[in-house]
Amino acid sequence: MNEIVKVTWIDAQRLELGCIQQEELPDLRPIEGEIIGFLVHEDKERIVIAQERWKELGGCKYVHVIPKCSVIKIKRLK
Numbered sequence: 001m002n003e004i005v006k007v008t009w010i011d012a013q014r015l016e017l018g019c020i021q022q023e024e025l026p027d028l029r030p031i032e033g034e035i036i037g038f039l040v041h042e043d044k045e046r047i048v049i050a051q052e053r054w055k056e057l058g059g060c061k062y063v064h065v066i067p068k069c070s071v072i073k074i075k076r077l078k
Contacts, residue, residue, distance in 0.1 A: 002038075002078070003038070003039040003076060003078060004036065004037070004038060004039070004076075004077045004078040005036070005037070005039045005047075005049065005074055005075065005076050005077060006034060006035070006036045006074075006075040006077055007034065007035050007036075007047060007049060007066060007071060007073070007074050007075075008032060008033070008034050008071070008072040008073045008074075008075075009032070009033055009034075009066050009070045009071045009072055010030045010031070010032060010033075010070050010072065011030060011031055011032070011033040011070065012030055013028060013029070013030060013031050015028070032072070035049055035051070035064055035066075036051075036077070037049040037050055037051040037062075037064070038050045038051075038053050038060065040060065040063065043068075044068060045067065045068055046065055046066060046067055046068055047065075047066050047068060047071060047074065048063060048064070048065050048066075049063070049064045049066070050062060050063045050064075051063075051064075
């Protein structure tokens with residue numbers, strides 16, 4: 001878990017800004033997201049990124065599991 005990566009992916013949108021008019025719904029689209037973090041795991045189905053880790057405790061926090069079918073790009077930073 002020493003490698004640091006930047007992952008760009010397409011994510012779902014969740015709107016909580018009140019009422020959406022029905023005629024506006026067809027215009028809603030998934031959004032592009034980016035994350036930089038420690039590579040925890042990667043296989044053909046998913047990539048797992050942690051934004052914080054503690055070597056002494058052997059743990060991590062703020063873990064994201066991103067389906068590979070949603071990934072646009074993975075850039076290895078370290």
